[in-house]
Amino acid sequence: MTVTFPQKGLPWLLLLPQLLVTAVFFLWPAEQALEQAFYQEDAFGLSREFVGLDNFLDLFTDPLYYQSMLTTLVFSFSVAIFGMSIALLLAVMADRVIRGKLTYQTLLIWPYAVAPALAGVLWWILFDPSMGPIALWLESMGLDWDHYLNGGQAMILVVIAATWKQISYNFLFFLAGLQAVPRSLIEAAAIDGAGPFKRFWTIVFPLLSPTTFFLLVINLVYAFFDTFGVIDATTKGGPGQSTNILVYKVFEDGFVGLDLGSSAAQSVVLMAIVGVMTVIQFRFIERKVQYS
Amino acid sequence: MTDVILENVGKTYPNGYHAIPSVDLSIEEGEFIVLVGPSGCGKSTLLRMVAGLESITQGELRIRDERMNDKEPAERDIAMVFQNYALYPHMTVYNNMAYGLKNRGVGKTDIEEKVSNVADMLGLTELLQRKPGQLSGGQRQRVAMGRAMVRDPKVFLFDEPLSNLDAKLRVQMRIEIRQLQRKLGTTTLYVTHDQVEAMTLADRLVVLNKGKAEQIGTPMDLYDKPATPFVASFIGSPSMNLLPANLVEQGIKLSETLILPLSHAHRGGVVWGIRPEHLEVSDEQNADFALRVQAVESLGAETLIHGALEDQSGRITSLVIRLSGPHLPEIDSLIWLIAPTKHWHVFDAITQQRL
Amino acid sequence: MIENRPWLTFVGHATLWLGVALVALPVWMALVASTHPASAFGVGHIPLWFGDAGVETWKSVLLEEAGNGIESSVTFMMLNSLVMALGITFGKIAISLLSAYAIVFFRFPFRNFCFWIIFMTLMLPVEVRIVPTYEVVANLGLLNSFTGLTLPLIASATATFLFRQCFLSIPSELVEAARIDGAGPFRFFFDILLPLTRTNIAALFVILFIYGWNQYLWPLIITTDNAYYTLVMSIKRMLSVTDGDIEWNRIMATTLLAMLPPVAVVIGMQKLFVKGLVDAEK
Numbered sequence: 001m002t003v004t005f006p007q008k009g010l011p012w013l014l015l016l017p018q019l020l021v022t023a024v025f026f027l028w029p030a031e032q033a034l035e036q037a038f039y040q041e042d043a044f045g046l047s048r049e050f051v052g053l054d055n056f057l058d059l060f061t062d063p064l065y066y067q068s069m070l071t072t073l074v075f076s077f078s079v080a081i082f083g084m085s086i087a088l089l090l091a092v093m094a095d096r097v098i099r100g101k102l103t104y105q106t107l108l109i110w111p112y113a114v115a116p117a118l119a120g121v122l123w124w125i126l127f128d129p130s131m132g133p134i135a136l137w138l139e140s141m142g143l144d145w146d147h148y149l150n151g152g153q154a155m156i157l158v159v160i161a162a163t164w165k166q167i168s169y170n171f172l173f174f175l176a177g178l179q180a181v182p183r184s185l186i187e188a189a190a191i192d193g194a195g196p197f198k199r200f201w202t203i204v205f206p207l208l209s210p211t212t213f214f215l216l217v218i219n220l221v222y223a224f225f226d227t228f229g230v231i232d233a234t235t236k237g238g239p240g241q242s243t244n245i246l247v248y249k250v251f252e253d254g255f256v257g258l259d260l261g262s263s264a265a266q267s268v269v270l271m272a273i274v275g276v277m278t279v280i281q282f283r284f285i286e287r288k289v290q291y292s
Numbered sequence: 293m294t295d296v297i298l299e300n301v302g303k304t305y306p307n308g309y310h311a312i313p314s315v316d317l318s319i320e321e322g323e324f325i326v327l328v329g330p331s332g333c334g335k336s337t338l339l340r341m342v343a344g345l346e347s348i349t350q351g352e353l354r355i356r357d358e359r360m361n362d363k364e365p366a367e368r369d370i371a372m373v374f375q376n377y378a379l380y381p382h383m384t385v386y387n388n389m390a391y392g393l394k395n396r397g398v399g400k401t402d403i404e405e406k407v408s409n410v411a412d413m414l415g416l417t418e419l420l421q422r423k424p425g426q427l428s429g430g431q432r433q434r435v436a437m438g439r440a441m442v443r444d445p446k447v448f449l450f451d452e453p454l455s456n457l458d459a460k461l462r463v464q465m466r467i468e469i470r471q472l473q474r475k476l477g478t479t480t481l482y483v484t485h486d487q488v489e490a491m492t493l494a495d496r497l498v499v500l501n502k503g504k505a506e507q508i509g510t511p512m513d514l515y516d517k518p519a520t521p522f523v524a525s526f527i528g529s530p531s532m533n534l535l536p537a538n539l540v541e542q543g544i545k546l547s548e549t550l551i552l553p554l555s556h557a558h559r560g561g562v563v564w565g566i567r568p569e570h571l572e573v574s575d576e577q578n579a580d581f582a583l584r585v586q587a588v589e590s591l592g593a594e595t596l597i598h599g600a601l602e603d604q605s606g607r608i609t610s611l612v613i614r615l616s617g618p619h620l621p622e623i624d625s626l627i628w629l630i631a632p633t634k635h636w637h638v639f640d641a642i643t644q645q646r647l
Numbered sequence: 648m649i650e651n652r653p654w655l656t657f658v659g660h661a662t663l664w665l666g667v668a669l670v671a672l673p674v675w676m677a678l679v680a681s682t683h684p685a686s687a688f689g690v691g692h693i694p695l696w697f698g699d700a701g702v703e704t705w706k707s708v709l710l711e712e713a714g715n716g717i718e719s720s721v722t723f724m725m726l727n728s729l730v731m732a733l734g735i736t737f738g739k740i741a742i743s744l745l746s747a748y749a750i751v752f753f754r755f756p757f758r759n760f761c762f763w764i765i766f767m768t769l770m771l772p773v774e775v776r777i778v779p780t781y782e783v784v785a786n787l788g789l790l791n792s793f794t795g796l797t798l799p800l801i802a803s804a805t806a807t808f809l810f811r812q813c814f815l816s817i818p819s820e821l822v823e824a825a826r827i828d829g830a831g832p833f834r835f836f837f838d839i840l841l842p843l844t845r846t847n848i849a850a851l852f853v854i855l856f857i858y859g860w861n862q863y864l865w866p867l868i869i870t871t872d873n874a875y876y877t878l879v880m881s882i883k884r885m886l887s888v889t890d891g892d893i894e895w896n897r898i899m900a901t902t903l904l905a906m907l908p909p910v911a912v913v914i915g916m917q918k919l920f921v922k923g924l925v926d927a928e929k
Contacts, residue, residue: 003345003822004754005832006364011753015761018746018802024787025799026768029779036779090666093659100660106914107667112924113909115861115879118902121886122673125680125895131693133676167670172921196655225772229863233883247774254778255868263778270775278770345823366829378820382842391838392828439828 036264055265072245076223083163087170095178112168117229123161151242177211295321302350312503322477328490329500371440372449379424386420450482537564561641568614570635579628595619681900708900728877735859738801747810769804791872850923857909878905
């Protein structure tokens with residue numbers, strides 16, 4: 001952009017609202033978390049003392065925190081992998097069919113608009129051990145379903161609810177990616193004698209790899225940070241610690257456990273994780289720009 | 293009356309790049325000036341400096357005796373037609389033309405009158421309620437011109453306005469622009485890289501090379517007496533034949549065996565030039581030299597013959613001849629040529645100046 | 648497709664229908680459940696076909712208090728949700744448009760620094776800094792207010808980036824033409840920039856509306872006053888029954904109502920939604 005307006009004060013005026021909101025509701029809290037992370041406060045907020053890195057040391061020697069990390073990883077990768085696989089399958093099929101493409105798209109994308117907490121509630125009733133049709137069906141197949149007591153099953157429930165909501169997003173991006181594969185490449189492969197399956201795995205899928213990588217990052221970010229509602233509305237991190245993912249633990253330790261120092265230290269760790277993920281995402285986008 | 297004056301105008305970018313060293317130019321009222329040169333020569337930059345879209349880092353720009361260096365584009369009373377037309381895509385043709393007037397606080401009835409006058413003149417009346425997306429390339433070009441004309445500015449600025457049109461339309465619009473400018477009598481500064489456009493439109497041409505005005509003059513001045521080999525090769529199509537030579541006592545020494553007689557006091561390296569249309573076919577006795585035919589392009593009304601001037605050292609120099617009517621010499625045959633002295637152009641090889 | 652293989656086409660349609668059915672399954676269940684009286688959800692089974700208590704349930708959900716300590720009706724909470732969603736959406740769009748405008752069309756000291764400050768908000772989702780943000784909002788006396796519900800959420804790096812991209816893609820000649828036509832910063836913004844980015848704004852509106860409507864944790868922690876309860880967060884309070892059974896029929900009706908507006912927006916404005924989603928990730 002070579003042509004700009006000469007005014008000097010106006011741009012600050014234009015930026016003011018955004019900067020103000022950012023400073024008050026983002027930077028200040030972030031700074032508070034950073035500060036709080038080095039203090040120990042009593043539950044009533046009456047006194048606090050500087051404890052240095054103790055909060056972090058406590059955190060990193062706490063087996064519960066490691067367990068929560070592990071839970072988060074299992075949860076996030078499950079959501080990402082299931083969500084992406086199902087979406088890819090549906091997108092490939094939708095790309096193949098000639099009639100009704102848009103109708104299928106409409107019928108598949110709406111769950112994006114459902115709040116995570118509501119997604120959790122919807123699947124909860126299906127899996128409710130005493131009356132949910134799926135739970136009862138599983139029972140009739142000889143599998144005792146009770147996510148109130150069984151940690152593994154609770155994890156499966158939240159993974160299903162979180163995945164369900166994310167399929168639509170993945171589907172749209174895979175479909176766009178598939179439609180961007182040059183027709184002539186597929187035709188050339190067909191002339192070279194490759195059948196539809198071979199074509200997919202040798203031509204289409206490799207060409208989709210930028211989309212796949214992008215979606216992997218987005219899905220992990222989603223599972224890490226946007227699934228709070230799913231957990232809170234269904235399992236509340238339980239039973240035991242089995243679905244207590246990091247972002248839920250920050251909230252729980254801070255608001256329920258009132259361990260502000262630890263919660264702040266956890267906030268700082270999470271900010272670092274988001275930072276790293278954001279940088280990866282941006283690196284990727286830069287690369288994509290270069291290639292295209 | 294002198295309308296626009298550029299005095300020692302130059303441009304240095306913040307990164308130190310010296311885009312335009314210095315240009316002096318004074319434009320008479322109603323004159324049509326064309327800035328021409330290869331891409332990257334600084335012609336668009338110069339135009340944009342006049343428009344106020346680029347800052348002037350040195351010298352002075354005056355329009356009707358008023359210093360314009362620090363004025364906003366809108367305060368300079370100029371209008372510009374862009375290469376991509378730059379029509380506002382969300383506004384109708386009418387609003388595109390009226391926008392500048394509205395911003396200047398012109399009354400509604402005044403605007404209506406001015407727009408409809410200009411629309412009449414350009415044959416746009418039927419299209420006033422359309423949006424730019426619904427117009428053809430030629431129509432958009434007209435709207436862009438209408439937007440400039442409606443304000444009746446002191447100066448029109450054109451930045452390669454025809455380069456997005458197909459060849460046929462380009463010729464038609466070229467003639468139309470010239471007629472309109474004559475009729476309106478508005479001082480015009482026009483940028484192009486196309487020398488045909490430049491020759492046909494201009495009252496005077498400014499040939500720019502690397503940010504410097506190589507020569508300023510009427511089209512025929514530049515054709516007959518190019519000041520430098522650059523101007524010589526840029527004006528005229530096909531380009532002038534330019535050959536490195538030496539000026540010696542006997543004349544122009546093109547090679548060990550070929551000396552064309554000329555008495556001139558200058559000695560040393562020169563560039564000798566002759567336009568393809570000025571070479572004449574002759575017989576062996578009277579000829580100045582012979583050319584071995586390499587390729588023939590028959591264009592019907594004229595024929596272009598590409599050939600090589602050979603000397604004993606084996607050095608080959610390419611030449612082009614332009615003959616009217618059809619000719620079909622055989623490839624590898626020899627053609628005998630006369631180069632009439634009055635059509636010679638001789639430049640100093642070092643200073644590049646015409647001798 | 649390149650070759651005609653009827654069975655593959657059939658498999659394609661079958662898979663898609665299966666996908667559609669699976670995706671719709673929970674909503675179907677919710678719809679069915681909302682048509683039965685609360686007593687139907689006893690131990691043993693859940694009804695699989697529509698009952699006859701639908702009108703009753705929906706009427707009570709829409710008009711009566713939601714119960715369980717919530718004194719507002721679902722209709723009232725829907726209005727709250729709407730106010731919050733629109734506040735967040737318009738707020739984000741407005742401040743992002745302005746800051747992107749400043750960054751693209753003006754030159755001033757610390758321009759890049761400002762850009763980075765805004766960029767950093769990407770790294771600080773509200774869930775991550777929940778406790779200190781709560782404290783800040785409490786200190787400012789914004790608990791239980793619409794300002795508190797919306798203002799802390801309206802800074803948006805994503806929207807600012809999107810508008811910046813959008814502005815940068817406007818041909819510079821158009822900007823120059825406007826300058827020559829005498830348009831100053833305000834005229835240019837309203838006459839040229841806004842009309843040219845209309846579609847992008849609309850697309851972003853769809854995405855942000857969904858984001859705003861679906862806020863859960865934030866309203867949950869900063870509202871203790873019924874007057875400010877929003878619909879999505881109220882589900883949690885309705886579910887946390889200490890004595891007696893959960894009223895599944897009413898909860899399911901409420902859930903459906905809570906998801907209806909954003910889902911309707913996605914389906915009704917599908918094109919804009921897809922565009923917004925793709926734009927926002929660029």
